[in-house]
Amino acid sequence: MRKHGFTLVELLVVLGIIALLAGILWVVFAPAREKARQSVCISNLHQIGVALSLYRSDYDGQEAMQGVPMTPAQLGMPVGTGFGTLIHSYIKDRRLLYCPDYWLDPNIPTIEKQHALSSYYWDYEMDGPPAGEPEWFRFIVARHGNKAIVVFCEEHNDMKSNADLYREASWKTKRELVLRLNNQVQSLLVPVRSMLKDWP
Numbered sequence: 467m468r469k470h471g472f473t474l475v476e477l478l479v480v481l482g483i484i485a486l487l488a489g490i491l492w493v494v495f496a497p498a499r500e501k502a503r504q505s506v507c508i509s510n511l512h513q514i515g516v517a518l519s520l521y522r523s524d525y526d527g528q529e530a531m532q533g534v535p536m537t538p539a540q541l542g543m544p545v546g547t548g549f550g551t552l553i554h555s556y557i558k559d560r561r562l563l564y565c566p567d568y569w570l571d572p573n574i575p576t577i578e579k580q581h582a583l584s585s586y587y588w589d590y591e592m593d594g595p596p597a598g599e600p601e602w603f604r605f606i607v608a609r610h611g612n613k614a615i616v617v618f619c620e621e622h623n624d625m626k627s628n629a630d631l632y633r634e635a636s637w638k639t640k641r642e643l644v645l646r647l648n649n650q651v652q653s654l655l656v657p658v659r660s661m662l663k664d665w666p
Contacts (some may be wrong), residue, residue, distance in 0.1 A: 500622070507619055507643055508651050510562045514586070514617055515649035517556035518543070524637040530647055534612035535604035542642035543616070545590060553583070560613070565643075567621035573630075586617050589662060602663055607647075615665065617645040636660045 521527075527542015527546070538545045544552040557563065568574070568585035590603045607614045622641045623631060631640055639655040646652070656665050 493538055498616075500567075502621055504643065504653070506651075507565045507567070507621070510565065511586070511617060511619065511643060511645040511651045512649070514557065514563050515645050515651065517662060518616065518645075519649055521548075521552050521556050530607050530610075530612045530614060533608055535608040537604060541590075541607070543590050549583070549591060551589070565619045565621045567625075571621060573625065573627035585621065586619050589616050589618070590640065606663055609663075612646070612648040613650070614647045615644045616647050618662075619643040631658045 521544055521652065522542035525542040525544075525548075526537065528540050530541060532538055553560070553563070563584040564582075565585045568582075569579065589606070603614075609639060620628070621641075622643060626634075634658055636657065638658050640658045641654055642654045644652050644654055644665070652664060
């Protein structure tokens, strides 16, 4: 008796069904994977907050008060070379300094990823003079007290670059995971063109 194999059409139909199912599963599970990466990022920020609290305690940091502009140095934040001390003495696992989405972000060059000390933005470290005391950070502390944002992550915006986000309509929002001075971690939706000083 002659054996009958699969025809080319039957094989193509089976492969098409498998591809369709794979596509459906990809769409279903992609948001779940992003939520899992956000959870890891929130955990990282919380642990960074614990490390900052320990650092501030050891370096006699003052408590932030609403209405009182205070410099990062007065708050006991690790400005300048203190950032290295924070990393080596208070944060034992360097992986805490990188959001999982950072390594997947196609908008960041590989060489930049390899040399970055952290994927998070440290507000009091950026855009200031060598003393590390930018005026806008003093303003934020005076406005929000111990709820001032000190570290935040911009990696959870559908892998869009800052330039792409800026071209979005002004009514659109972006997601920011933030760590506040009181070690509270929050997920904020803010206008795409807003500045840190405008965030709640």
